Amino acid sequence: MENNTAEKVHCLIIGSGPAGYTAAIYAARANMKPVLYQGIQPGGQLTITTEVENYPGYPEGIQGPEMMINFEKQAARMGTDIRYGLATKVDFMEHPYKVWVDDDKLIEADAVIVSTGASAKWLGLPSEQRLNGYGVSACAVCDGFFFKGKDVAIVGAGDTAAEEALYLSKLCSKVHMLVRKDQMRASKVMQDRVFKAPNIEVHWNSETDEVLGEKKVEAIRIIDTKTKALREIPVSAFFVAIGHQPNTDIFKGWLDMDDEGYLKTIPGTSKTNVEGVFAAGDVQDKIYRQAITAAGTGCMAALDAERYLAIKGFI
CATH class of the missing domain: 3.50.50.60 (FAD/NAD(P)-binding domain)
Incomplete structure (x- = not known):
């Protein structure tokens, strides 16, 4: 009232x-x-x-x-x-x-x-919220530095995701980029930069099934959207870049x-x-x-x- x-x-x-x-x-x-x-x-x-x-x-x-x-x-x-x-x-x-x-x-x-x-938009996984601040982040520029020399993953397919993946590639040993479809939404110039980065691996048709780890991020489990096959990738951080x-x-x-x-x-x-x-x-x-x-x-x-x-x- x-x-x-x-x-x-x-x-x-x-x-x-x-x-x-x-x-x-x-x-x-x-x-x-x-x-x-x-x-x-x-x-x-x-x-x-x-x-x-x-x-x-x-x-x-x-x-x-x-x-x-x-x-x-x-x-x-x-x-x-x-x-x-x-x-x-x-x-x-x-x-x-x-x-x-x-x-x-x-x-x-x-x-x-x-x-x-x-x-920040999130995927909606309980593990994503549980480990938020313990390896899960929605800002690579804010938190990427803490994972220098480590393997990390980032989810997203737009310009922001591409930009953050490139930023992480300068700090981290390997960046796993998860893209839900078989193509990215990012502009061609950004895609080209991602493909040229030697330590960025793009995983097409991939969705995050779960973020794994008790006290901190230890791995991610991804699902192939076509075959439904599950697999785990060991990472120290998981960045969500699907927009704000x-x-x-x-x-x-x-x-x-x-x-x-x-x-x-x-x-x-x-x-x-x-x-x-x-x-x-x-x-x-x-x-x-x-x-x-x-x-x-x-x-x-x-x-x-x-x-x-x-x-x-x-x-």
């Missing part, structure tokens, strides 16, 4: 990964009194990552969940009102913008920063999106097609998808929102 008694806020941030928390740090320091709702996965995708070694400022590396706790603490120390809750509906028809949280709490905001991220799904369903009809559902922003800014609504992080970035690029766009969104609120006379 909807509660129509609205709470009025200057700056509402939806989502709590590196983009949302960075936006919150900047917004709070600019006295925008930001309210941040953490969403279904507080801390975002980094909370299902183990070691993070490619974020500047952590010379020894840091665990993903710990890093997100640090981000949250910094945002809170600056004065962000951080709350647990999920935005379930929006109305951007007129100002102030309406956002419903957990279906019944109504927030009216002068400016909205959308940083709801994107979720931006968390943008509630913004359909309000914010411009590309054909995959990523929010469109005006190049060089975080501005969406709705004045006063900004987008940051993986929800609008399907190319880089790194913690540091998400944090960078979170900074941009807060600065853009601050200028907007100042011009409109809200702060």
